[in-house]
Amino acid sequence: MSYFNDRFFGILLIVLAVAYGWAASQFPVPFGGSEVVGPETFPHLLAVVLGVSSLYLLVRPDPDHSWPWSRTGIELIIALVVLALYAAALEPLGFIISTTLAVGTLCWRMGARPVKAYVTGAVAGVVVFLIFDFALDLPLPLGLLSFLEVG
Amino acid sequence: METLGFLIDGFGVALAPENLMFALLGAFLGTLIGALPGLGPANGVAILIPLAFTLGLRADTSLIMLTSVYAGAMYGGRISSILLNIPGDEPAMMTCLDGYPMAQKGKAAEALAISAIASFIGSLIATIGLILLAPILADFALTFGPAEYFALFLLAFATLGGITGKNPVKTVIAACLGLMIATVGIDNTGVQRYTFGVLELYEGVDFIIVIVGLFAISELLTFIEERAGKGHKTIKVNGLKLSFKDIVAILPTSLRGSVLGFIAGVLPGAGASLGSFISYTLEKKILGDKGQFGTGDPRGVAAPEAGNNGASSGALVPMLTLGVPGSGTTAVLLALLISQNITPGPLMFTQHADIVWGVIAALLIGNFLLLVLNIPLVGLFVRLLSVPPMFLLPIVTMVAFVGIYSISNTTFDLYFMVAFGFAGYILRKLEIPLVPVILGLLLGPEMEKNLRHAMDISDGDWTILWSSGLAIGLWAFAILGLVLPYIIGPILRKRMQIKTGATGD
Numbered sequence: 001m002s003y004f005n006d007r008f009f010g011i012l013l014i015v016l017a018v019a020y021g022w023a024a025s026q027f028p029v030p031f032g033g034s035e036v037v038g039p040e041t042f043p044h045l046l047a048v049v050l051g052v053s054s055l056y057l058l059v060r061p062d063p064d065h066s067w068p069w070s071r072t073g074i075e076l077i078i079a080l081v082v083l084a085l086y087a088a089a090l091e092p093l094g095f096i097i098s099t100t101l102a103v104g105t106l107c108w109r110m111g112a113r114p115v116k117a118y119v120t121g122a123v124a125g126v127v128v129f130l131i132f133d134f135a136l137d138l139p140l141p142l143g144l145l146s147f148l149e150v151g
Numbered sequence: 152m153e154t155l156g157f158l159i160d161g162f163g164v165a166l167a168p169e170n171l172m173f174a175l176l177g178a179f180l181g182t183l184i185g186a187l188p189g190l191g192p193a194n195g196v197a198i199l200i201p202l203a204f205t206l207g208l209r210a211d212t213s214l215i216m217l218t219s220v221y222a223g224a225m226y227g228g229r230i231s232s233i234l235l236n237i238p239g240d241e242p243a244m245m246t247c248l249d250g251y252p253m254a255q256k257g258k259a260a261e262a263l264a265i266s267a268i269a270s271f272i273g274s275l276i277a278t279i280g281l282i283l284l285a286p287i288l289a290d291f292a293l294t295f296g297p298a299e300y301f302a303l304f305l306l307a308f309a310t311l312g313g314i315t316g317k318n319p320v321k322t323v324i325a326a327c328l329g330l331m332i333a334t335v336g337i338d339n340t341g342v343q344r345y346t347f348g349v350l351e352l353y354e355g356v357d358f359i360i361v362i363v364g365l366f367a368i369s370e371l372l373t374f375i376e377e378r379a380g381k382g383h384k385t386i387k388v389n390g391l392k393l394s395f396k397d398i399v400a401i402l403p404t405s406l407r408g409s410v411l412g413f414i415a416g417v418l419p420g421a422g423a424s425l426g427s428f429i430s431y432t433l434e435k436k437i438l439g440d441k442g443q444f445g446t447g448d449p450r451g452v453a454a455p456e457a458g459n460n461g462a463s464s465g466a467l468v469p470m471l472t473l474g475v476p477g478s479g480t481t482a483v484l485l486a487l488l489i490s491q492n493i494t495p496g497p498l499m500f501t502q503h504a505d506i507v508w509g510v511i512a513a514l515l516i517g518n519f520l521l522l523v524l525n526i527p528l529v530g531l532f533v534r535l536l537s538v539p540p541m542f543l544l545p546i547v548t549m550v551a552f553v554g555i556y557s558i559s560n561t562t563f564d565l566y567f568m569v570a571f572g573f574a575g576y577i578l579r580k581l582e583i584p585l586v587p588v589i590l591g592l593l594l595g596p597e598m599e600k601n602l603r604h605a606m607d608i609s610d611g612d613w614t615i616l617w618s619s620g621l622a623i624g625l626w627a628f629a630i631l632g633l634v635l636p637y638i639i640g641p642i643l644r645k646r647m648q649i650k651t652g653a654t655g656d
Contacts, residue, residue, distance in 0.1 A: 106545035109375075
């Protein structure tokens with residue numbers, strides 16, 4: 001049983017607490033002079049509490065959970081990349097195309113057959129687009145498909 | 152008597168056609184979300200919040216819809232427990248014990264019907280409890296000063312990590328992280344804090360983005376890792392044969408379970424898991440050898456279901472009266488209130504009486520809707536259970552994207568949401584609870600405000616924070632709330648595991 005995770009995370013948190021607390025002492029004095037509880041007081045309190053509890057993590061860590069280093073880890077990275085690309089593609093490619101690609105890829109990577117996966121993505125994209133555009137009156141971007149726009 | 156008048160007005164609000172329609176929609180969607188393995192009520196409400204927001208629903212309508220989602224998800228949780236032996240969330244664990252054996256014996260329909268009836272009784276009794284208790288508590292809370300409020304918030308953090316959270320220190324860390332996110336933005340003296348000059352951060356971090364990221368996106372990532380969805384074999388549901396006598400037989404059990412559940416729900420942090428656990432355990436003790444618990448006793452289905460639904464309505468009491476949520480899902484509901492510019496707490500009962508009582512009345516109506524919806528439509532929900540999660544979760548994730556995108560129409564928020572999803576995944580791996588993070592984010596501004604007021608009153612004397620008897624009491628409870636899980640938590644978890652271990656997934 002190893003205790004690496006909590007110790008590592010504890011160190012990161014201590015760094016965070018110090019940086020957060022230090023940044024708070026750099027806040028300018030608000031207009032009208034300093035008060036008992038200024039903008040920096042509450043952050044300072046938090047930095048102290050976080051620092052102390054992170055120290056505790058170093059001293060008494062919980063046993064580690066296994067991390068998915070192997071193939072699952074790659075799948076996780078793929079999923080994150082897909083989500084980020086989905087956000088990036090939403091406006092230029094339009095909702096329907098980017099949803100087809102994103103949902104399709106996710107379904108596929110999670111174990112669905114590629115054809116079925118992308119069909120699911122396309123159907124989901126079109127249905128949600130229609131619901132939002134017509135029923136709810138909240139237009140979603142059409143992107144490349146904007147030539148389909150009516151009126 | 153005053154309460155009765157308010158309640159009648161509340162029915163006026165709840166029975167408005169639009170509100171009634173959204174209550175029905177919420178109940179239906181909630182049951183659906185609850186029934187799907189892996190998606191609990193907190194997830195469901197989190198994903199639907201942005202939608203309620205973008206639809207521009209009025210405060211009462213959106214709150215009514217989401218409370219119905221909440222109640223529906225608590226109902227729905229039992230379906231996958233009984234048919235698949237997979238609890239949708241923690242409180243539904245105890246229902247597996249007798250529900251699944253009943254289904255194996257060919258009594259799936261009976262088990263589903265009994266659990267629906269017990270859920271109904273649990274919610275109904277707890278809602279009545281809410282009606283009686285909430286105004287009293289709200290009146291009492293009006294005597295709170297800023298120091299007491301500060302202590303009360305601490306109590307909420309201390310107990311929300313709760314009995315099921317493993318390590319109290321991690322609860323403290325989670326709460327700190329949430330509070331730190333809450334300090335981002337321009338504070339009320341006009342000073343920029345932690346904005347790094349990024350324009351989007353001037354108004355602070357939008358908690359809806361954090362909630363959806365932490366809950367929905369991290370759920371997807373966790374699922375990919377665990378690959379739970381290799382397809383489930385659903386048990387066939389037989390025709391329903393339930394006599395009046397069968398219903399009478401589970402009545403005493405349901406009543407006891409409801410009351411216990413309600414009490415567990417009102418206690419901050421204890422929540423539905425404890426509710427269903429103690430009702431089941433007590434029932435087993437009371438009936439002793441007369442019951443056949445663990446082998447498909449209908450009372451073993453009724454007790455935890457009454458307990459967990461009682462607790463979920465009970466958890467609304469501290470949320471509505473003190474502005475301090477009693478569970479993860481009520482924390483998400485609290486976010487909705489704050490986003491509608493309603494400050495939850497005792498003043499809400501005077502300032503927004505129509506909303507509070509409208510929601511309570513909607514809860515009563517929702518329970519009847521759910522009962523009516525659940526008995527005939529159970530077949531439909533069962534069929535939906537056969538949709539493999541590998542199709543379902545990507546679609547749910549997309550809905551989360553659309554919801555967030557249509558609030559602001561910027562992709563900045565989407566990147567932010569994905570980042571929080573990844574952070575949520577890491578936190579889950581480290582067993583740092585997510586609910587205190589959300590709570591910190593939500594309560595942070597109020598907490599700081601109360602600290603300021605208290606200090607202004609005392610002219611900078613920090614001892615004001617524990618100067619009144621009430622404040623000391625709250626501090627004592629908060630410390631107890633952090634220490635108790637150390638003692639009770641492992642015992643409770645071990646017992647739940649031993650009980651469900653043989654059947655759990």
